[in-house]
Amino acid sequence: MKLLHTADIHLREENEERWDALCGIIELGKKESIEAMIISGDLFDADIDALKLKGAMRELFTNVGYDIIIIPGNHDAKSYDDRAFFGASVKVLRSLEDRYETDDAVISGLPFKNIKEQEIYPILRNISDNLNGTKSNILMYHGELLDSYYSAHDFGNEGGSRYMPVRLDFFAELQFDYILAGHFHTNFSTIEFGKSGGTGYFVFPGSPVSVTKRETGKRKVNLLKTGGPPRELFIDSFFYEAINIKLDPFIEMDPVAAVKRRVDAADRKAEIILTVEGYLNSIKHGIDETKLNEELELLRQNNNIEEINFKAVDLSRILEDDIFKAFDAKLKAANFSSHEKTAVKEYFLKAMMESLS
Ligand SMILES: [Mn+2]
Numbered sequence: 001m002k003l004l005h006t007a008d009i010h011l012r013e014e015n016e017e018r019w020d021a022l023c024g025i026i027e028l029g030k031k032e033s034i035e036a037m038i039i040s041g042d043l044f045d046a047d048i049d050a051l052k053l054k055g056a057m058r059e060l061f062t063n064v065g066y067d068i069i070i071i072p073g074n075h076d077a078k079s080y081d082d083r084a085f086f087g088a089s090v091k092v093l094r095s096l097e098d099r100y101e102t103d104d105a106v107i108s109g110l111p112f113k114n115i116k117e118q119e120i121y122p123i124l125r126n127i128s129d130n131l132n133g134t135k136s137n138i139l140m141y142h143g144e145l146l147d148s149y150y151s152a153h154d155f156g157n158e159g160g161s162r163y164m165p166v167r168l169d170f171f172a173e174l175q176f177d178y179i180l181a182g183h184f185h186t187n188f189s190t191i192e193f194g195k196s197g198g199t200g201y202f203v204f205p206g207s208p209v210s211v212t213k214r215e216t217g218k219r220k221v222n223l224l225k226t227g228g229p230p231r232e233l234f235i236d237s238f239f240y241e242a243i244n245i246k247l248d249p250f251i252e253m254d255p256v257a258a259v260k261r262r263v264d265a266a267d268r269k270a271e272i273i274l275t276v277e278g279y280l281n282s283i284k285h286g287i288d289e290t291k292l293n294e295e296l297e298l299l300r301q302n303n304n305i306e307e308i309n310f311k312a313v314d315l316s317r318i319l320e321d322d323i324f325k326a327f328d329a330k331l332k333a334a335n336f337s338s339h340e341k342t343a344v345k346e347y348f349l350k351a352m353m354e355s356l357s
Contacts, residue, residue: 001105001136004029005222005230007040007182008207010075013052015045021209021237025221026064028235032223034066035102040182040205041073041112041142050079054086061087069093069100071109073142073182074163093140096127105226106131109140110164117146117165124166128174133197136226137175141166142182145191145202168193171200178224179203185211188220188232203230209237213273213307216242240306241270247278247312249319250345255280255287255312256295263303271304277311279349281319289314318352 006025011018029037044050061068068090072080080092091100093109100107108127110120124139131137143164163183171179172195184204191202205222207215219239220232243262247255259276266272276296282288287295289312296308318324327348331341 001036001102001226002032002034003036003038003224003226004032004034004233005038005040005180005203005224006205006208007073007142008042008185008211009039009209010042010045010207010211011053012045012049017238018209018211021219021235023060024235024237025208026060028221028233030065034223036066036100036107037064037068038107038138038140038180039068039070040140040180041071042075042182043070043073044076044079047076047078050076054084058085058087061090064089067091067100069107069109069140071140071142071182072111074112074114077112096123101135103135105136105138107138107140110142112142112164115164116162117167120164120166121170124170124174124176128176131175133175136177138178138180138226139176140180144183145181145204147191168202171195171202176200177226178230180222180224185215187215187217188222190230190232201230205232208235210239210271213240216240216273218267218270236269239267239270240273241266242273242275244275245277247276247280249279249281249284249315254285255292259296260299263299263305266304268304271306273307273309274299274305275309275311277309279315279319280312281316282314283316283320288316315349315353318349318356321352324348324352 009018009022011022066089070090070092080094094111098109110123143166144162146165147168168191171193177200179202181202181204185207187206189204189206193200193202203222206220208219208221210219217239218234219237221235223231223233243266245259245262247258263272263274280287280292292312293310296310299305300308331344336344
């Protein structure tokens, strides 16, 4: 079975970028001739958004050429009551008994509920016991994986609470071959786990469109052919791109040119979060902190820059000091590697900064 897996689109009526991302994924599914699309929770940002968007959704989710299988997430847990209709191609897995079955795969779902770790294992065991080993067994799930090094920030705006947490060792004795998950926004992440009779895959595809500024970089979805490993696929949706520039006053390039070069190279679809740190030498380059700030604001006017973090500091007072210059000349002549010279120079700079205070 060939399918496309995503989650956490967080649709809102007033947010066009997220709607466009969904339309793009629907088209990608057609292009890839998939049999089903899996949306593992948080299709909507809130239940009210599901109400507002349902009409438009039906049209989008009709005649797509494949089925769309959805489970409720923590943000849209109450959006899918029994009488709700989201379009002819949509199948919502509302209960633990609900399944989607094809010739070679069985898809089960764990619709989001506010339950604890200890309560989840028996539920998973129950679903697994009713499966057989002849087909690929897929579980749709929305929540936290406790094994990995995720922080609360990775799940969008969720505060500190735990959302339906599981551990990988839950799955070692169960029959699931793929856990196609949602809830982890930051990036595409696949973890292999050992299970009786082979290898299983736990996949968080990451949000397919940046929902907060913490989700940086081009977004992805999971293209899966059962029997094989998950495959990450770039999509052409809105995203934030973090550009971090550390200015080096010993490089000949003008600091403004250094920043421009990086901003120019950014993806056109990206909204840039620009951080400029390091040091500048206003005497050597003729650009002081005030002038650099003006140049950054000019760049903001002509590019997709969402945020500027201006942290660079003018160190010309030290860099043009005779003591530093004499030290630098000796260092240049010394028999050190360039790596060592940089480190020594940084120590000396720090020592001189201390002596100023
Ligand atoms: Mn989410």
